[in-house]
Amino acid sequence: xxxxxxxxxxxxxxxxxxxxxxxxxxxxxxxxxxxxxxxxxxxxxxxxxxxxxxxxxxxxxxxxxxxxxxxxxxxxxxxxxxxxxxxxxxxxxxxxxxxxxxxxxxxxxxxxxxxxxxxxxxxxxxxxxxxxxxxxxxxxxxxxxxxxxxxxxxxxxxxxxxxxxxxxxxxxxx
Numbered sequence: 001x002x003x004x005x006x007x008x009x010x011x012x013x014x015x016x017x018x019x020x021x022x023x024x025x026x027x028x029x030x031x032x033x034x035x036x037x038x039x040x041x042x043x044x045x046x047x048x049x050x051x052x053x054x055x056x057x058x059x060x061x062x063x064x065x066x067x068x069x070x071x072x073x074x075x076x077x078x079x080x081x082x083x084x085x086x087x088x089x090x091x092x093x094x095x096x097x098x099x100x101x102x103x104x105x106x107x108x109x110x111x112x113x114x115x116x117x118x119x120x121x122x123x124x125x126x127x128x129x130x131x132x133x134x135x136x137x138x139x140x141x142x143x144x145x146x147x148x149x150x151x152x153x154x155x156x157x158x159x160x161x162x163x164x165x166x167x168x169x170x171x172x173x174x
Contacts, residue, residue: 068095068159072152074167082136083170087123089152090130098154099124099131101162111145111169124153139172146170 073088087100101122106114118137125131139146148167154160 068092068154068156068161069098069152069163072163072165074148074150074165076146076148076167076170078170078172079136082138083146083172085133085135085137085148085167087133087148087150087152088130089124089154091154092129093156094127094129095154096156097124097126098128099152100133101151101153102149103135104149105137106147106149107141108145108147109143111171114147114149116149117141117146122153143172143174146172 068091069089070092071088071090073086075086077084077086083105085103085105087103089098089100091098099122101124102119103121103123104119105117107117108114117140120135120137123131123133123135137146147169150165150167152163152165
C-alpha cells in the first residue's frame with residue numbers, strides 16, 4: 001500500500017508542479033507586436049514567422065480572403081402565371097460553399113409594403129468558384145408587384161462573406 005500511496009503522491013505533485021511552471025512560463029513571455037502596413041498582407045509569401053500576439057500568417061490569409069464574392073447578380077422575369085428567378089454568385093477562388101441563402105419571394109399590392117409569399121431555402125455548390133441557378137415561383141397572389149429577398153453567401157476555411165440584396169421588381173397585370 002505504501003508504494004501505491006507514494007506513486008499517487010508523486011503523480012499529484014508532478015501535475016501540480018507542471019501547472020505552475022506552465023502558468024509562470026505563460027506570464028513571462030515577452031510580448032512583441034509588429035504591425036506591418038496593409039501592403040504586406042496583400043500577397044503573403046513564405047517562409048512565415050509566427051508571432052503569437054499577431055499571427056502574421058493568419059492575418060495575411062484573412063486579409064487576402066477579405067472579399068470572397070467578386071460579383072453577384074439577381075434577375076427576376078415574368079412568365080405565364082409565374083416569375084422566374086436567376087441568381088449568380090461568383091468568387092475569385094474556389095470556395096468551400098458558394099450560393100444563395102434564404103431565397104424568399106415577396107409580394108406587394110402597392111410596391112411599398114412587402115410580405116413574404118414563399119421561401120425555398122438555400123441553393124449552392126460545394127467546392128466551386130461560382131453558382132448559377134434558375135427557379136420559378138407561382139404568382140398565386142395575382143395582380144401586384146413581386147421581388148426576391150436573398151443573401152449571396154460564400155465561405156472558405158478562413159472567412160465567410162454574405163451580401164443581402166433584393167432582386168429587381170416585376171409587376172403582374174393579370
